[in-house]
Amino acid sequence: MSELAIRLRGVVKRYGQISAVDGLDVSVPAGTCVGLLGPNGAGKSTTMRMLTGQSIADEGELEVLGFRMPDESKQARALLGVTPQLDNLDVTLTVEQNLLVFTYLYRVPRRERKEAIERSLELARLGDRRDTRVDRLSGGMRRRLLIARSLVHRPRLVLLDEPTVGLDPQIRQELWALIDRLRSEGTTILMSTHYIEEAQRLADTVLIMSHGKAVAAGPPAELVTEHAGDEVLEVYGGPSRLAEVEREAAARGLSTRRTGTSVAVLGAGSVDGFEGERRPANLEDVFVLLTGEEIG
């Protein structure tokens, strides 16, 4: 049996009347990359905060790298790397100074500090920018530095909270390459995202969250087959036609989802009677099917 880097059982976190996380179970086996996928407000960020002890669960059990949270959170944090959603670099310091500060915060032994900084600079490909102040870096460079900063102490487990949110596609690809490299080196990764392509490309296992619960978990391809079948039929038409297609599909026991301009009939591999375009099912179909079409 492989060991779990993260283990959550029945975790509940309430803010007043609202349960941000509502009976969540998560298992992240060591050495894998798990994508936490869900719409805004599904509880992804709250879950991330509970894993660093910055948010205390009201109920349930949390273990990070074998340490019980929140009691042993400091031991866990020493072995954990965290890339926050919002950039919190020290902007008046240079690239190298930012990394230096974190070698102290993460207790890198004195004689290894220099090497740790060089390794992080190389990983973020910022070697030639080491003396540049952070407020003079581009958005992509800042993001790479933010990730590299969380790796100075060679963490066993890395938490990436929406690592590419708000970035250009080119920069996003750059970061994916960086994350993929980490993964290939055997670092365990938990990554929250609401970009489906990101989860599909990087995650070994995807966990789909909705309203604070896990609604599905598994390898992306298996989730697609299980919930959306092999093929999807996209039917275009006016609003009344789309409503009609939905009714007919429901009568035949088929799931549908709106895409905005069409109705996608899921699991339509062997179905006929509808005029439309066939395409392979994807994770987005599963995501919308399971998390609902409207976001409250």
Next chain:
Amino acid sequence: MAVVARQERLHRFERSALAGVLVREVVNFSSYWRSATFSSTVEPTIYLLAFGFGFGSLVAKVGGYDYVQFVGTGTVATAVLFSSAFPAMFGTFVKYQFQRTYDAILAAPVDTEELVTAEALWIATRAGVYGCVPMIVAMFFGLDPRWEMLVVPLVGWLAGFGWGCFGIMVAGFAKSIENFSYIVSAVLTPLFLVAGTFFPLNRLPRWAQVLGEANPLHHCVQLVRDSAFGMLGWIDLLRVGALVVFGLVIWRLGIFAMQRKLID
């Protein structure tokens, strides 16, 4: 693959956690020391010159000392206050709310208690150094150097620790940065004016004198004056005790306030 060999339990206060936060402050200080030094030294010096020469032309001596020297020693406490309570209030709020620095620090093996303590130690050290400036300026106006003056940076450090924790506590309880105006107008300004900096408290009504003894800034003023004029006595031990109690109580309150703010 074994996940992790179980480490020995970490302690509540760890040197490496405090060092991490302090290193961050020291490295950052290298980028803003000019402005910090400017505001922390020029302001009390202006008070010293304005009051020392403005009032000094009307009042030659107070309590047996030249008025310039009286104010020069008194404004040490002002410099300590200005370089501790204010940077602590604004710095803490900015690092929490706008820069989100504390999110990054608390994701590392540093607890709120260690974070607040390290920040207060750093502010205290700055206050201890900056606090000496008015006294040094006063030396140019005839204040004689004495060995006892070496106590002054330590007094500044001790008072600066308390006021630094006070600033952190205020930032911890404040909902918005605008709330600081209440504290500045209703707490800091009165305490700053009625500390014995610009006029001795012993001519005030009895009740005002009693209140003055509850003002930590007043103890700081008296300790500095007693050192600078070579008048240290047993009562100064009580004043040190008062500053220690002030520092310890506000330190715990500061930790409590930040814990509430940072951990939900």
